[in-house]
Amino acid sequence: MLVASIQAPSGAVLEFLVLFAVILFGPLVVSRLGLPGLIGLLLGGFAIGPHGLDLIKAGDQTVPALGQLGLLYLMFIAGLELDLHVLRKQRSAAVVLGLAAFAVPFSAGLVIGWALGWSVAATILLGALFSSHTLIVYPTLRDAGLGGNPAVASAVGATVLTDTLALIVLAVVAGTQTASADITVVIVEIAVGFVVLAGVGLLLLPRLVDRALRMWGGDRVARYVVVIVALLAMAALAEVFGIEPIIGAFFAGLALNRLVPNEGQSMDRVEFFGSAVFVPVFVVSIGLLLDPSVMFTTETLELAGLICLGALGGKAIACWFAGAALGFDPPERGAMYVLTAPQAAATLAVTLIGFELGLFDTSVVNAVLVLILVSISVAAVLAQRVVTWMPRGAAHKVLGEKVLVATMAERPSDTAMRAATRLARPDGGHGEVVITRTAGEPRPEATALRSVERHIFGHGFDGRLTTTVGPLAEAVPWAVTETEPSVVVIDDADFDILVPGVPLVVVRVTDSGEDTFRVVGSIDAEDGREIARRLGDPRTARNRMRRRDPPENGASRSTDTAQSIAPR
Amino acid sequence: MTAWGQPTGWAVALAAIAAGLTLSGCAVEQGAAGAKFVPRKPGVLIVATSFLPAPGFWFGRGAKSGFEAGLALALAHKLGLERVRVVQVPFAKVTHGRLDGADLGLSQVTPTSERERTASFSTPYLIAPPGVLGRRGVEAIDLKGLRSLHWVVGRVSTLTPIVRNVVQPTSPPVVVEDRSSELEVLRSGRADALLVDLPVALGLARAEPGRFHVLGQLNGGEGLAAVLPKGSPNLDIVDSSIRALTANGTISSLSSKWLGSQADVPLILSSP
Numbered sequence: 120m121l122v123a124s125i126q127a128p129s130g131a132v133l134e135f136l137v138l139f140a141v142i143l144f145g146p147l148v149v150s151r152l153g154l155p156g157l158i159g160l161l162l163g164g165f166a167i168g169p170h171g172l173d174l175i176k177a178g179d180q181t182v183p184a185l186g187q188l189g190l191l192y193l194m195f196i197a198g199l200e201l202d203l204h205v206l207r208k209q210r211s212a213a214v215v216l217g218l219a220a221f222a223v224p225f226s227a228g229l230v231i232g233w234a235l236g237w238s239v240a241a242t243i244l245l246g247a248l249f250s251s252h253t254l255i256v257y258p259t260l261r262d263a264g265l266g267g268n269p270a271v272a273s274a275v276g277a278t279v280l281t282d283t284l285a286l287i288v289l290a291v292v293a294g295t296q297t298a299s300a301d302i303t304v305v306i307v308e309i310a311v312g313f314v315v316l317a318g319v320g321l322l323l324l325p326r327l328v329d330r331a332l333r334m335w336g337g338d339r340v341a342r343y344v345v346v347i348v349a350l351l352a353m354a355a356l357a358e359v360f361g362i363e364p365i366i367g368a369f370f371a372g373l374a375l376n377r378l379v380p381n382e383g384q385s386m387d388r389v390e391f392f393g394s395a396v397f398v399p400v401f402v403v404s405i406g407l408l409l410d411p412s413v414m415f416t417t418e419t420l421e422l423a424g425l426i427c428l429g430a431l432g433g434k435a436i437a438c439w440f441a442g443a444a445l446g447f448d449p450p451e452r453g454a455m456y457v458l459t460a461p462q463a464a465a466t467l468a469v470t471l472i473g474f475e476l477g478l479f480d481t482s483v484v485n486a487v488l489v490l491i492l493v494s495i496s497v498a499a500v501l502a503q504r505v506v507t508w509m510p511r512g513a514a515h516k517v518l519g520e521k522v523l524v525a526t527m528a529e530r531p532s533d534t535a536m537r538a539a540t541r542l543a544r545p546d547g548g549h550g551e552v553v554i555t556r557t558a559g560e561p562r563p564e565a566t567a568l569r570s571v572e573r574h575i576f577g578h579g580f581d582g583r584l585t586t587t588v589g590p591l592a593e594a595v596p597w598a599v600t601e602t603e604p605s606v607v608v609i610d611d612a613d614f615d616i617l618v619p620g621v622p623l624v625v626v627r628v629t630d631s632g633e634d635t636f637r638v639v640g641s642i643d644a645e646d647g648r649e650i651a652r653r654l655g656d657p658r659t660a661r662n663r664m665r666r667r668d669p670p671e672n673g674a675s676r677s678t679d680t681a682q683s684i685a686p687r
Numbered sequence: 688m689t690a691w692g693q694p695t696g697w698a699v700a701l702a703a704i705a706a707g708l709t710l711s712g713c714a715v716e717q718g719a720a721g722a723k724f725v726p727r728k729p730g731v732l733i734v735a736t737s738f739l740p741a742p743g744f745w746f747g748r749g750a751k752s753g754f755e756a757g758l759a760l761a762l763a764h765k766l767g768l769e770r771v772r773v774v775q776v777p778f779a780k781v782t783h784g785r786l787d788g789a790d791l792g793l794s795q796v797t798p799t800s801e802r803e804r805t806a807s808f809s810t811p812y813l814i815a816p817p818g819v820l821g822r823r824g825v826e827a828i829d830l831k832g833l834r835s836l837h838w839v840v841g842r843v844s845t846l847t848p849i850v851r852n853v854v855q856p857t858s859p860p861v862v863v864e865d866r867s868s869e870l871e872v873l874r875s876g877r878a879d880a881l882l883v884d885l886p887v888a889l890g891l892a893r894a895e896p897g898r899f900h901v902l903g904q905l906n907g908g909e910g911l912a913a914v915l916p917k918g919s920p921n922l923d924i925v926d927s928s929i930r931a932l933t934a935n936g937t938i939s940s941l942s943s944k945w946l947g948s949q950a951d952v953p954l955i956l957s958s959p
Binding site (some may be wrong): 130173176177180296297472473476477478479480481482 | 735798800808810811907909923924927928929930931932933934935936941
């Protein structure tokens, strides 16, 4: 009988249905109220959780297990997205601000934990929770043209230090709570673990992943899976030394920072799956812990007030005094504050681990959720004001930030791809490859384009492929306008056109098989030297550079004033 | 010049890391933030349980051996109490949160929505999928095999509907009142198999290896949790303590010691 076989949905299928319904509708609903999507996910988690509609039961293992993967992913992206170029550029200021933004809130956490009579471990973990931050409002400042401001750059660079220090503290606290060995042994084990993680992360993993991406990078699925395997390998390696896997995930993000450029195709996929599945699942799993009967008690609200005061006040003091010491004016210190105040990724990670270790109870978790909501809201509102106070400066494009490769051939030559990779890699840049053809030529088939993609990624270049019709002399100015590259590699030795505002590197292979190049267009001396340094290779016998000032507008012919560049 | 730039920057950063490590290393004290456990009797954790002895969970002289006996002691230490006192309370009362003066109940109880109306449950301390306890010599490797066995079920067991609706035995199961009667039927050979929480099945098989063995586990199932009186202010700190004992490996080692490994029990798929 049909009716007899009809039954209410249950089990994993129902859990996944309600989970993804929350991921879909939660952010949509709260965005209509002008609130961040994160809040919709947290509230949605509450709605379907044991304290809401009880569709996900208290003892459920599926959603929390998926949430764990989401947490690893979140910390991985946090490491991946950090702008290491900015850190290099503003290293002194970043170290000063990073230490202040760690130490002051950390101390505030210690004072509050001690005053509340918490255990030492819980108190230290509260300090770690306060000291981390997430660059949630950075896109607002970057889009306002403030990405190159030294104060903004310092705050971005400082994040590497604060989050690393916070995670080190977390690792040690977690290690002491989970291991049965002597405390000294645990600390030594963790210290060795960090050395190994740093060694593998700095030396081995980037090489292995680079090689893997060159071998299999043409396959989009393989490219993504290589990155995920690297993430999980580092997380597992951390566990070997009794270190929380999220720290391994964060190190994996730092290790692959340059291989997975922020604007590249690989990052696009990493972020897609992260923002569509993994990270929302994690945030929803946190929302399951949200309990109004606990959150809206006097005790929890008082605790939330103290936590907000400690975390946000600590960051404010740190930014104000470190900013003053570094010579930044008040609006710039404000920019530093809105960048370092938001608590999200690492805060959630520390809180969840504190909860799992039995160091934090549900009232602390709920109070921290209040902190997250308040800190994000405050920073988002303040950021809108800060951008109006700050002086705008033309953002200086980093040389290898976005490399455009243009060719008339069926695919770019090895010489062009080598040059593009060398230009992009040191800055963690990505690129575009434009293949142009004459009007009469047929459009390349999908299989041919796939082959070109494999060729591009085989050189370790994270680039998007575009085809167009027309001579190179027209295609390049068009592509420059469309993609706004920082440098263009022209795969045509006879190319003789200037495009304003961007250096063109024209490559060719000599009869003897040597790669040579010349630089055309408007570049400052520093960029010229940097191009020569990056492309300089002992195998290159002769590098020539032609320079001239660009015309006022449009493209024009260059003259043949050549300059030699000595190989590195 | 280093990646951080000035050597002084490195030195300060390393000093901060060293300070953090040292400070974090002092964090040996156990315990959750804020919450305090208030025992009925100072210094004593009074634990209610129903089945004495319960193989694998409470047995031996003074019922001091077994998984839940060890868990009770570890919880007491975690909560800063000196000793454990065990009181026997009928299962129906324990599941309703009526603990006869005990602080909490540890009696292989699975939280259900109905039970949560009258009692508070901690976070689970053991994952408990349904486990098939069979007579020695009885074998089944799939649902079809399970279907052909003779079953015994408890009248009020939360697992009885699984036997009826998922296993769907070809012969009607023997229905009895409680677990001791279920085991009697199994021992006498009037039934081949009994569905109980897997940790319980493991405990029973370990206690009587000549008579019983675990045929397999079914997918699904929730956990075993501590029972507290409804609305108990001690719930949060008991929860935190169970999470801490899970994190530091205490529960895992107690489970290995008294129950054996759940992972070694073959999974019998009960749904497509």
